[in-house]
Amino acid sequence: MRKSTTPFEKPADASTDSFGCSLEKLSTNQTLRGAGLTVLRKGVREGLSQQVSTEASNRGFVIGVSTLPGHTRRIFHEHHATTHVFEQDSVYIRSLDERYKADLRNAFDFLLFEISPAALATIAEEADLRAVSVLNTITGHPDPVLANLARALIPALENPEQASRLFVDQLTTAIGTHVIQKYGHRTAASGTRARKLSRAQENVAKSIILDNLHGNVSIAELARACNLSRGYFIHAFRETTGMTPYQWLLRERIARARTLLLETDVAISEIAISCGFSDQSHFTRVFVNLVGTTPGIWRRNA
Incomplete structure (x- = not known):
């Protein structure tokens, strides 16, 4: 005999992702692991309507950051429904231990951060914050700080094999700390300590x-x-x-590159790769930012 379902339930479907989105309709579907967070990017280019539905799980919380304006979401609650229009850089947070059903309309591009209760507690402890295991749920609230942090991960999501683990870890730690400070339930500072390395x-x-x-x-x-x-x-x-570890790494890369530029005739593109940059363009951007001129001009003047 076929089991009946509630309005929130639907049969398991291998054609959907863990958030209930149709894999066929997703134009962007990227994943990256960070410090205590799973980072995802989900997007649909065209305004294709679809309904998503997921059962409760013990995965924790998902934080979504909208990079596009105009996405509409009608969320079904137990006895009513609410409609939300997402502006660019607006944020939602929902608990994954609750069943979820929503109608999605219009194109969207979301950067998502999935975080477990255990990871919340760890990040709070490491940031000298009172223990946090719950986040306040919100839908469509502006948060430009979180949005800017999230956007900085897009290149790493697009080319994970070229992403610096130091950079990803630092950024996801900053994201986790910001989320806990801003949305953690009854979060409060527990005092600061002088912290230096021996x-x-x-x-x-x-x-x-x-x-x-x-x-x-x-x-x-x-x-x-x-x-x-x-x-x-x-x-x-x-x-x-x-400096942060990643900033220190970049400065050391540039220091080594300057030595090679000064003491050898090796091509700039080869120096870029040997010093840890993904390509000459990346090397040039960082070099200009730290030195104030391009590698080619610096070599000629030196």
Whole structure:
């Protein structure tokens, strides 16, 4: 005998993703792992209407950031429905332990962050915040700070094989901290501590970073080498050096590149790759930002 379903339920369908979106209709479907977060990007170019429905799970919470204006979502609750129009940089947060059903209309492009209750507690502890296991649910609220942080991950989502793990870890840690501070239920500061690396810890961290100029080392690995938590390490490294680990990595890449530009005739494109940049264009952008001129002009003047 066929089992009946409630208005929220639908049979399992392999043609949909974990949020109930039709895989066939998705024009963008990208995933990246960060520090305590799963980062996703879901998009539909055309205004195709569809209904999504998911059952309750223990996955935690999802935070969505809309990069496009005009997406409309009619959300069905137990005894009523609400309609929301998403502007660019507006945010929603919903608990995945509740059943969800909504009609989606118009094109959309969402950056999504899935975070478990355990990860919430870890990020809060590492950021010196009172323990948090619940986020306040919102729909369509503007949050330009979170939107700017989220957008910075788009290149990494588009080319995950070229993404620096240090950069992704730092950015997702910042995103997690912002979410907890702004939306964590009864979050409050528990006081700040002076945090600096010992000379030995600083030397260990810098040595590991230099051995991985392409950025293929995670914040967690650096923190473990220093016997520190991930969040404590990021703060302590910044207090000690005046820079985040990724900023320090970029400066070391540029320092090595300047030596090669000055002492060798190696092509700029080859220097870019050998110093850990994805290509010459990326190298040039960072070089101009830190040095004030292009590698070619600097080499000629030097």
